[in-house]
Amino acid sequence: MTDLSAPLSALALQAAGALGGPVDQDYLFQARQMQALSLGWHIIIVCFGVAFPAIVLFAEGMWLRTGDPLYRALARRWSKAMLVLFAVGVVSGTILSFELGLLWPEFMATFGDVFGVAFALEGFSFFTEAIFIAIYVYGWDRLPRVVHFLTGIPIVIAGVAGSLFVISVNGWMNNPTGFDLVDGRVTDVRPLEALFNGNLWYQFTHMWLAAFMVAGFSVAGVYAWAWLRGRRDRYHRAGFLIAFTVAALVSPVQILVGDWAARQVAENQPVKLAAFEGLGETTSGAPLTVLGWYRDGEVVAGIPIPRLLSLLTERDPDAVVQGLDVVPPEDRPPVNVVRLSFQTMVGIGTLLALLSAVYLATWWRRRRPPRSRWFYRSAVAAGPLAAVALLSGWITTEVGRQPWIVYEVMRVEEAVTGAGGIPVGYGMLVAVYAALTVGAAWILRRLARSPLRDEVEGAESLARQEPAR
Amino acid sequence: MSLAELVGALLVLGLTAYAVLGGADFGTGVWDLTAGRGPRADRIRAQAESSMGPVWEANHVWLIFVLVVFWTGFPVAFGSVMSTLSVPLFLAAVGIIFRGSAFAFRGVAASGRARRPLDALFALSSILTPFFMGAAIGGIASGRVPVGNAAGDPVASWLNPTSAIVGAIAVATGAYLAAVYLAADAARAGRADLVEAFRRRGLLSGAVAGALALGGLAVLRADARPLYDGLVGAPGLALVALSAAAGVATLALVWRRAFGPARVGAAAAVAAVLWGWVVAQRPDLLPGEITIEQAAASRPTLVAVLVAFLAGALVLVPSLAYLFRLVLRDRLQKELPPLGEPGRGGPLP
Numbered sequence: 001m002t003d004l005s006a007p008l009s010a011l012a013l014q015a016a017g018a019l020g021g022p023v024d025q026d027y028l029f030q031a032r033q034m035q036a037l038s039l040g041w042h043i044i045i046v047c048f049g050v051a052f053p054a055i056v057l058f059a060e061g062m063w064l065r066t067g068d069p070l071y072r073a074l075a076r077r078w079s080k081a082m083l084v085l086f087a088v089g090v091v092s093g094t095i096l097s098f099e100l101g102l103l104w105p106e107f108m109a110t111f112g113d114v115f116g117v118a119f120a121l122e123g124f125s126f127f128t129e130a131i132f133i134a135i136y137v138y139g140w141d142r143l144p145r146v147v148h149f150l151t152g153i154p155i156v157i158a159g160v161a162g163s164l165f166v167i168s169v170n171g172w173m174n175n176p177t178g179f180d181l182v183d184g185r186v187t188d189v190r191p192l193e194a195l196f197n198g199n200l201w202y203q204f205t206h207m208w209l210a211a212f213m214v215a216g217f218s219v220a221g222v223y224a225w226a227w228l229r230g231r232r233d234r235y236h237r238a239g240f241l242i243a244f245t246v247a248a249l250v251s252p253v254q255i256l257v258g259d260w261a262a263r264q265v266a267e268n269q270p271v272k273l274a275a276f277e278g279l280g281e282t283t284s285g286a287p288l289t290v291l292g293w294y295r296d297g298e299v300v301a302g303i304p305i306p307r308l309l310s311l312l313t314e315r316d317p318d319a320v321v322q323g324l325d326v327v328p329p330e331d332r333p334p335v336n337v338v339r340l341s342f343q344t345m346v347g348i349g350t351l352l353a354l355l356s357a358v359y360l361a362t363w364w365r366r367r368r369p370p371r372s373r374w375f376y377r378s379a380v381a382a383g384p385l386a387a388v389a390l391l392s393g394w395i396t397t398e399v400g401r402q403p404w405i406v407y408e409v410m411r412v413e414e415a416v417t418g419a420g421g422i423p424v425g426y427g428m429l430v431a432v433y434a435a436l437t438v439g440a441a442w443i444l445r446r447l448a449r450s451p452l453r454d455e456v457e458g459a460e461s462l463a464r465q466e467p468a469r
Numbered sequence: 470m471s472l473a474e475l476v477g478a479l480l481v482l483g484l485t486a487y488a489v490l491g492g493a494d495f496g497t498g499v500w501d502l503t504a505g506r507g508p509r510a511d512r513i514r515a516q517a518e519s520s521m522g523p524v525w526e527a528n529h530v531w532l533i534f535v536l537v538v539f540w541t542g543f544p545v546a547f548g549s550v551m552s553t554l555s556v557p558l559f560l561a562a563v564g565i566i567f568r569g570s571a572f573a574f575r576g577v578a579a580s581g582r583a584r585r586p587l588d589a590l591f592a593l594s595s596i597l598t599p600f601f602m603g604a605a606i607g608g609i610a611s612g613r614v615p616v617g618n619a620a621g622d623p624v625a626s627w628l629n630p631t632s633a634i635v636g637a638i639a640v641a642t643g644a645y646l647a648a649v650y651l652a653a654d655a656a657r658a659g660r661a662d663l664v665e666a667f668r669r670r671g672l673l674s675g676a677v678a679g680a681l682a683l684g685g686l687a688v689l690r691a692d693a694r695p696l697y698d699g700l701v702g703a704p705g706l707a708l709v710a711l712s713a714a715a716g717v718a719t720l721a722l723v724w725r726r727a728f729g730p731a732r733v734g735a736a737a738a739v740a741a742v743l744w745g746w747v748v749a750q751r752p753d754l755l756p757g758e759i760t761i762e763q764a765a766a767s768r769p770t771l772v773a774v775l776v777a778f779l780a781g782a783l784v785l786v787p788s789l790a791y792l793f794r795l796v797l798r799d800r801l802q803k804e805l806p807p808l809g810e811p812g813r814g815g816p817l818p
Binding site for chain 1: 522523524526527529530532533534536537538540541542544545547548549550551552553555556558559561562563565566567568569570572573574577616617618619620623766767769770773774777778780781784785788789791792795800801802
C-alpha cells in the first residue's frame with residue numbers, strides 16, 4: 001500500500017475530472033456540510049441496522065430456549081423499533097445515494113467505476129435486509145416459531161455485509177487503489193483491488209464494534225432510566241441486561257481495535273495521524289499530548305506524555321513520527337477539528353470501557369449487575385455518549401482526509417457540482433432532518449410508552465416487582 | 470449484445486421493477502389524498518397501508534439498485550444527469566424522505582388525531598416524488614442533459630413540455646397500478662366495498678393514464694422530435710402498441726373483475742411504455758450527446774457489475790419470491806397491532 005501511495009501522490013495534481021475538470025463553486029463549504037449532515041444522521045441510524053437485529057434475535061432465541069414470554073415481549077417490542085429505525089435508515093440512505101451524484105458529480109464520474117462494485121453489492125445487502133425485516137416484523141405469530149427466528153438471520157448478515165461494502169468505499173477514498181492514473185485519466189481499473197483496499201478491515205471492524213456500542217448502550221439506557229424511575233420488574237431488568245451486556249463486552253475490545261486503526265492510519269495516512277495528534281514537525285521520540293489546542297505548529301496548553309506517540313504507533317519509544325510538515329500547508333486538514341474529534345472519541349471510548357469493566361467485574365464477583373444509582377445514571381448517559389463518540393470518530397476520519405475526496409488523488413473542490421442553489425438545498429435539508437429527528441423521537445417514545453399487552457397476552461404478569469433483597 | 474448494453478439492460482430491469490412495484494406504492498398517495506374523511510376513507514387508507522406495509526421497503530430498494538448500476542456502469546452520464554437535473558432530483562429525494570418516514574411512523578404508532586398530518590404528508594410526497602422523477606426522465610429523454618458538470622440548463626432541463634407530460638404520466642400510471650393492485654388485494658381479502666371502490670378508481674385512472682400517454686405523443690412530436698420519431702419507428706411503435714393493447718385489455722379485465730390477470734396486464738402496460746422510451750433513444754444514453762457504448766465504464770468494471778448482479782440475484786430472487794409468496798398467501802400480518810388503545814378494532818375486519 002505504502003509504495004503505491006507515493007507514485008499516486010506525485011500524480012495528484014494531474015488528476016483530471018471526467019466531466020471536464022473543476023468548476024467554480026462558491027458554496028463548497030455548504031456542500032460539504034450538507035453531505036456531513038446527511039451522513040452524520042444516517043450513521044447513527046445505521047448502528048441500529050447493523051447491531052440491533054442481533055440483539056433482537058438474541059432475545060427471541062432466549063424465548064425459544066426458555067419459553068419465558070418475557071423474552072418474546074422484548075423481542076416483539078424491539079422489532080417494532082427496529083422497523084421504524086430501518087425505515088428512516090432507508091430514506092436517509094437513499095438521500096446519500098442521491099447526494100453522491102448531486103453534490104460530487106465529478107467524483108462519481110471520474111471514479112464511479114472504480115469503487116462502484118462495492119455499492120452494487122451493498123445494494124443487494126440492502127435488498128435482503130429490507131425483504132427479511134418485513135417478513136420478520138410482519139411474521140410474528142403468523143410463521144412457525146423456528147421459521148420466524150430463522151427469517152431474522154438474513155437481517156443480521158445483510159446488515160453487517162451492507163456496512164462492510166459501504167466502509168469499503170470509504171476505505172478506498174482514504175486509501176485509493178485499484179486503478180492507474182495516466183495523464184490524469186483513470187485507466188486499468190481493477191474493481192476487486194479497490195473493493196478490498198488496505199483500509200477496509202480495520203475501518204470495518206472499528207465501525208462494526210461501534211455499532212454494537214451505540215445500539216447496546218442506547219437500548220440499555222432506556223431501561224436504566226426506567227430503573228432510576230423505580231420500574232425494576234423482570235421485564236425492564238432483562239431489557240437492560242441483554243443490551244448492556246452486549247455493549248459492555250464490545251467496549252474493551254474497541255480499545256484494541258482503535259489502536260490497530262491508529263497504527264494503520266500512521267502507516268497509510270501519516271498526515272492524518274499528525275492532525276490527530278497536532279504534531280507539527282516530524283519528530284523522533286514523539287510525545288502524545290492530551291487536551292490543549294493546536295496553534296502555529298504545536299499544541300499549546302496540553303499535557304505531553306513523552307515518547308508515547310512513537311511508542312504507540314511504532315512500538316518503539318524513539319521512532320520517528322511524521323509531522324504535518326511533510327506536506328505543504330494547503331494539503332493539510334484543519335488540525336483542531338480533527339484533533340478535538342479524535343480526543344473526544346478516545347476520551348468517551350475510554351470512559352465507556354471503564355463503565356463496562358465495572359459492570360463486568362461486578363457481574364463476575366457478585367453474579368448480579370451493580371445496584372448503585374450512579375451506575376444507572378452513567379448507563380443512561382452511555383447511549384448518547386456512544387453516539388457522540390461515533391460521530392467524533394467519523395469526523396476524525398473524514399475531516400482528517402481533507403482536503404482530499406480521494407486521498408492524494410482528487411481534491412474536494414475538484415469534485416463538487418457546478419450547480420447553484422446549494423445554500424437553499426442545505427437549508428431545506430436542515431429543516432427536513434430536524435423534522436425527521438423530532439418525528440423519530442416522538443414515535444419511539446410513543447412505542448416505549450405503549451402498554452405491554454400489545455405484545456403479549458397476559459404480559460401484565462411480567463411487571464411483577466423483583467423480590468426485595 | 471455488448472457488455473455495455475447488458476449493463477444497460479440491468480438498468481432498464483431495475484427501472485421497470487421500480488416503476489411497476491415502487492410506482493404503485495407511490496400511487497397509493499393519490500387515493501389517500503382523495504379518500505376524504507370518515508370510516509369509508511379510513512378503510513381505503515387501511516387497505517393501502519396493509520398492502521404496502523411489508524413490501525414498500527423492498528420495492529424502494531430498486532431505486533437504489535438503479536442509482537448504483539447507473540453510477541458504476543455509466544459514471545460520466547451519471548455525473549452529468551445528477552448535476553444538471555439537481556433541482557428535480559433533490560426535490561424527489563426530499564419527497565422520498567417524507568413519504569417513507571410518514572408511512573413508517575403512521576404505520577407503527579399513529580392513531581386518532583396524530584394520523585391526519587402524517588396522512589397528508591404521505592399523500593403529497595407520494596404524488597410529488599414520482600412527478601419530479603418523471604420530470605428528470607423527461608429532461609434526459611428530450612436531450613436536455615449535456616455531458617459535463619452541471620452543463621445543462623438548471624431550470625429548462627426539467628421545466629419543459631416533455632418533463633411535464635412524463636411527470637404526469639409517472640403519477641397517473643402509479644395511481645392506476647395502485648388501484649388495480651389494491652382491488653386485487655381487497656378481492657382476495659373478501660372486502661366487497663373496497664373492491665368496488667378500487668375498481669372504479671382503476672378504470673378512471675387507467676383511462677387518464679392512457680389518455681396522457683397518447684397525448685404525450687403529441688407533446689413529444691412538438692418538443693422532442695427525435696424521441697417521437699423513435700417511438701413511432703419500427704421497434705418503438707411495437708412497444709407503444711403493446712402498451713396500448715395491454716392497457717385496453719387491463720381495463721376490460723378490471724371491468725370484468727378479473728383482478729389477478731389485471732395486475733399483470735397493468736404492469737405490462739407500464740413496462741412497455743418504459744421500454745418504448747429505451748428503444749426509441751437507443752443507442753444513445755443521453756440523446757444527442759453520448760451513446761451507451763461511449764458512456765460505459767471500463768470492461769473489468771462492467772464484468773464485475775454483471776458478476777455481482779448474478780451473485781446477488783442468487784440471494785435476491787428466492788428472497789423476493791419468498792416475500793411475495795408470503796404476502797399473496799396472507800401469511801403475514803395484515804397490519805401491525807395498534808398501539809395504546811387496547812380493544813380498538815382497526816378499520817379492516
